[in-house]
Amino acid sequence: MKKHITLVLILLFSYSTATAQKNQQFRKAISSPRDHIEASDAKWNVGILGGGNLTTWLHFHSAAASDWYLQNYKLFDGITNSLGYFGGIGVERMLRKDLSVGLNAIYAKHNIQLSFVDGQFPYQWDPVTQQVVYGQIMKGFKASYSTVEVYLPVTYYIGLASKSSIVPYAYVAPRFSHILPLSSNYMRYAATYTDSQNKPLPGYETRYDTVDFNRSTYRMFNVGATLGIGSLFRLNTNNYYFLFKLDISANFNAIPTFKKGEVVNNEFNHLRYSTDAHATLTIMLPLKKQLKGACMDWGEYD
Numbered sequence: 001m002k003k004h005i006t007l008v009l010i011l012l013f014s015y016s017t018a019t020a021q022k023n024q025q026f027r028k029a030i031s032s033p034r035d036h037i038e039a040s041d042a043k044w045n046v047g048i049l050g051g052g053n054l055t056t057w058l059h060f061h062s063a064a065a066s067d068w069y070l071q072n073y074k075l076f077d078g079i080t081n082s083l084g085y086f087g088g089i090g091v092e093r094m095l096r097k098d099l100s101v102g103l104n105a106i107y108a109k110h111n112i113q114l115s116f117v118d119g120q121f122p123y124q125w126d127p128v129t130q131q132v133v134y135g136q137i138m139k140g141f142k143a144s145y146s147t148v149e150v151y152l153p154v155t156y157y158i159g160l161a162s163k164s165s166i167v168p169y170a171y172v173a174p175r176f177s178h179i180l181p182l183s184s185n186y187m188r189y190a191a192t193y194t195d196s197q198n199k200p201l202p203g204y205e206t207r208y209d210t211v212d213f214n215r216s217t218y219r220m221f222n223v224g225a226t227l228g229i230g231s232l233f234r235l236n237t238n239n240y241y242f243l244f245k246l247d248i249s250a251n252f253n254a255i256p257t258f259k260k261g262e263v264v265n266n267e268f269n270h271l272r273y274s275t276d277a278h279a280t281l282t283i284m285l286p287l288k289k290q291l292k293g294a295c296m297d298w299g300e301y302d
Contacts, residue, residue: 042286043094045243049282050087055110057141057257057272084109086149090282098160104151104173110276115140118191123201135201138194143187145213149177151226160232167232175224175251185213217258222274224253230280245282251275 088106095101116139123135153173160167179185189211193204200206211217230247253274 044287045092045094045100045284046287047090047243047282047284048088049090049104049106049245049280051085051278051280053084053086053108053110053276053278055082055084055112055274055276056114057112058252058275059116059272082112082114084111084276086278090284092155092284098157100155100157102151102153102155104153106149106151108147108149108177110143110145110147110274112141112143121193123195133195135193135195135204136198138192138198140190140192141187143185143213145185145187146180146182147177148180149175151175153226153228157232165234167234168229169232169245169247170229171227171247171249173226173228175226175253177222177224177253179213179218179220181214181220187211187213219255219257219259222253222255222257224251224255226251228278228280241286243282243284243286245280245284247280247282249278249280251278 086106086108088104090102090104092100092102117136118139119137120134121137122132124133125131126133151173153171155169155171157167157169160169187210189209191207193201193206195201226249228247228249230245233244233246235242235244255273256271257274258272
């Protein structure tokens with residue numbers, strides 16, 4: 001009997017030892033909060049993003065522009081009060097320790113207010129200088145519209161595999177945008193006649209007009225590119241891991257904003273491309289199953 005009991009105990013001890021060794025392959029001891037989970041271990045990150053934008057229309061010209069216009073036009077017009085906002089969701093897939101691809105979808109509100117000199121005209125004769133005095137046409141635009149935008153960023157992280165809590169990164173992304181046909185969209189136009197010092201000329205009234213925000217004048221769909229830089233902040237708290245991103249970016253559309261140059265009063269002598277800068281805050285959560293005393297990556301043992 002004693003021999004049988006001894007044999008059973010030996011078998012139970014051997015089975016327990018083998019089971020413990022097998023389970024140890026799938027468990028990772030956590031020695032400190034920093035070791036709970038690393039961003040470079042997660043294959044997927046999901047989260048929300050939002051921020052502010054500054055929008056303008058880059059100012060180009062066509063071959064039909066006048067000599068005066070070619071000599072006096074500016075790529076960037078006077079910009080005032082052109083701040084907007086945006087918000088959305090994002091998904092990121094890590095390809096390796098320092099490289100990822102993602103998809104961001106946002107709703108954005110764009111506000112534009114700008115002014116520029118768009119021509120000159122003979123105003124009066126100066127008997128002193130015996131020359132014609134020219135006035136100039138000062139134009140102003142004010143627009144507001146909403147878009148849905150999709151970005152496909154490719155991000156390179158500098159040192160993500162390290163233990164540093166702050167990681168710089170850079171990214172490039174194709175951009176696809178669509179103007180929402182909302183009643184709140186508008187574009188207002190004004191033309192003021194001034195002297196060379198931008199002072200209104202007596203006898204000339206400011207002309208005002210409103211342009212319909214529709215498919216016949218605006219390109220509702222556009223494509224472009226985005227370039228950005230930023231910093232990633234990693235935070236561990238009570239077995240949960242969060243990623244915070246702060247970045248700035250420049251966005252350029254490849255197709256003119258208007259279908260026929262500038263649509264006001266049939267003046268088609270220059271082209272405009274929607275361009276905006278973003279300041280973005282992103283909060284992401286790695287898709288990891290975090291266990292007390294152990295950490296298991298859902299995709300680690302694929």
